[in-house]
Amino acid sequence: MQKTSVKDIDLLDSLSTAVVVLDGELKITYVNHAAQTLLETSVNQLLGFPFRQFFAHASLDMQRLDEALQNGDDFSDSEVQLAFNDGRFVLADLTVTSIEFNAAPALLLEVRKIDQQRRISQESQQWAQQQAARELVRGLAHEIKNPLGGIRGAAQLLEKQLDSPDTTEFTQMIIEQSDRLRNLVDRLLGPNVPPNFQWHNVHRVLEKIRTLVNLDSSHSVQVIRDYDPSIPDLWLDQDMLQQAVLNIVRNAVQVLCEQPDGEIHLVTRIERQMTIHGVRHPLVAQIKISDNGPGIPAEIRDTLFYPMVTGKKDGTGLGLSIAQTLVDQHRGKIELESWPGHTEFTLYLPIDKKDSTE
Structure with a gap:
């Protein structure tokens, strides 16, 4: 177990890596400036509080922290999912070191966000x-x-x-x-009909899907909208985009139909300076489709968009593959984040200037 002095801790404020020190009860006893930025919380609201309470989900096994503290072990974990209570999500590499802080056993956590x-x-x-x-x-x-x-x-x-x-x-x-x-x-x-690209309001496409699902009496799942009205018209094939989003929403409905409180959220935002398949776009439209279901099993998460890969007993594994193909035809991409109680598909579509496509 390494001994760490107050002087050593003061030096940590100059690091860009987030550093957190946990005491014997895994409560926060120190955070450097980078950690406050990562957690988006001031030091006064962090010190003395349990580390785990700031996350809705973390792929890090918290029991492993307990064992490291008891046994004086060190360990590292890569690509740790950190989902914050405010909805933010971070992928990070984590290093845990057993130290002595204020004359007591403690853990020093180094959290490095995976860069863009x-x-x-x-x-x-x-x-x-x-x-x-x-x-x-x-x-x-x-x-x-x-x-x-x-x-x-x-x-x-x-x-x-x-x-x-x-x-x-x-x-x-x-x-x-x-x-x-x-x-x-x-x-x-996949689709064998060439796209019919025109200028469309993306929210009209989403509203058709929301209305369709909410009118279905075979389930109690509610689709809730949160749109950014500043998003301009997009150069898209509305039938193809509707099919892509509908495939994702239908999967969520099938998973949630047995939950009394099942909800699907459709959220749109504008993202700036986004790279899609090697091409940098100044502005893109972001369409988030999230649900409060059980989450997607980790063993199929990386291959979920492959044809014939599915987590459902009776599924064909084609819906998401087709959705990916349709979004690709719009020069866009789909990202997935999932943990127990939350699954989120995010579609990114380039926002073009009208004179660039005419």
């Missing part, structure tokens, strides 16, 4: 993997469609030569199942 460049790099890698998976599925889909057409045609010819109703039943089954598989393959290939 690293997130952009991760996003580019994930997008490239998704594109590769999509191309693989498309190749397989085309290979499947050809023999399916032959099987269906052979079944139709065979049906014309058979007189028995019993055997005709079997040929009909072959035709029906071939059609079902062909429909599945067509969905795997």
Whole structure:
């Protein structure tokens, strides 16, 4: 266990890394300036309060902090999810060191926010993997469609030569199942109609979805809106965008339908200086679709947008893949953050000047 003096602690104020010292009860006994900025809380409202109370969720196992304190252990954890009570979300690398502070065992936490460049790099890698998976599925889909057409045609010819109703039943089954598989393959290939881009108010698209879901009497889920009226018209295909958002909202409704207090929030904001697939945009429209469901399992979170990946028993795993494809056609992207009790999909769409597309 390292001993830390008051003089050493004073030097921590000059660091850009957030530093927090926790006492034996995991209450905050010191924060440097960077930590106050990270927590967006003044020192007077931090000292003496339990560290965990400032987070709605943290992927860090708090029991691990207890064990480190008791055993004098040190450890590090990368890409820790920190969701604050005010709705903010931070991805950070964390280092925990056992120290002696004010003559008592304590923990020194170093929290380093993952910088924007690293997130952009991760996003580019994930997008490239998704594109590769999509191309693989498309190749397989085309290979499947050809023999399916032959099987269906052979079944139709065979049906014309058979007189028995019993055997005709079997040929009909072959035709029906071939059609079902062909429909599945067509969905795997995604939309085959070119986009019809025009200037549209994004809130009109969202209002159609909100009204549609709220009028459905088969569930009690409420869709709540929080729009930024300053967002200008966007250059988009309203049917495609509506389908993309509706696929995400329908997934949320299916998860929440068994909850008496299920809520979906549609929030729009303007984001500045956003990089999407390597292109820097001065202004983008941000569409957040969040729900208070159980969250998405960690084991499928990174591959959720791949075709045929789903967390539902009866799901096809195509809804989010199609949504991703539709948003890609708008030069946009979708980000996902999820933890128990909260799932949030964020769509980013470039805001163009009208004279740049005319």
